Amino acid sequence: MPESMAPTLPPADHSGMTSMTSRTLTAAAAGTWRLGDLEVNRLGFGAMRLTQNGPAFAPGAAPSDRGRAIAVLRRAVELGVNHIDTAAFYFSPLRSANELINAALAPYPDDLVITTKVGPGRALSGEFLPHATPGQLRGQVEENLRQLGRDHLDVVNLRIVGSDSIAERFGALADLREAGLIRHLGLSNVQPEHLVEARAIAPVVCVQNLYGLGALPEQEAFLRTCGEQGVAYVPFYSIAGTGREAGAGGAEHPEVLAVARAHGVGAAEIRLAWTLHRGPHVLAIPGTGNPDHLTANVAAASLRLSAEDLAVLDSVGRND
Helix, strand or coil: CCCCHHCCCCCCCCCCCCCHCCCCCCCHHHHEECCCCCCECEEEEEEHHCCCCCCCCCCCCCCCHHHHHHHHHHHHHHCCCCEEECCCCCCCCCCHHHHHHHHHHEEEECCCCEEEEEEEEEECCCCCCCCCCCCHHHHHHHHHHHHHHHCCCCCEECCCCCCCCCHHHHHHHHHHHCCCCCEEEEEEEHHHHHHHHHCCCCCCCCCEEECCCCCCCHHHHHHHHHHHHEEEEEEEECCCCHHHHHHHHHHHHHHHHHHHHHHHCCHHHHHHHHCCCCCCCEEEECCCCCCCHHHHHHHHCCCCHHHHHHHHHHHHCCCC
């Protein structure tokens, strides 16, 4: 692992059960990682669920309460969150995640890192459009700049669908990085060969992929590859799992519930804590518009799982 990418971690806790009252409520408790020259706490925040009530992107869902969404963002920063994931295509008929972030947090704290994604497009009516061509990516970058009120973007992830070459699209973003509109580049929803392809064009600071408890062996292998190369691995849907945009639902695994009871916390905290235990280069970006859920998510940063806990949780998926 490159020395410049070495993580800063909190002291290990081998005491077993950790009560909520004995833990400090701060995102910094999970330790830090560097996205290029930007240091972030490993427990961050995802903005996807801020714009409407119910499943993200669901047609006809009621818009979120603007004041509550702004309060959640401000509270997240108060609790030590300094890495926020967003996108211009995170919007509902009355709400835009980027606009909410701008309204809540500008002028932005010096240590706040905002990561956004480009590639997908959405019509104002909500339908997703074909992904952007290389020539259209500049417009998407400029739209994020405008909505966030920034003169540059900290991190831009190229989000893709499929296995086609990303060289032209990633090259277009690399040109915008050289022009000063983007500080660092990342990838989203990609396969290992895409990382190889992108790194031959420009530095990659993060990979954002579907990952969580019960992950497939190939997902685990890609996570390890990223760590070996000093690239942050940023799971999405680490709580929701197969529920994806709809959120967590259905019966929880008994193994997860057993560990949660032992620690006196909820299943979501256990899933987040397990994710953070996968490696010092793994960052979490749980999203919520609920202030109570935010508090629980941040509390997961200081939850230390024992080797026995991890063995029980690692069996989830293998026993299905």
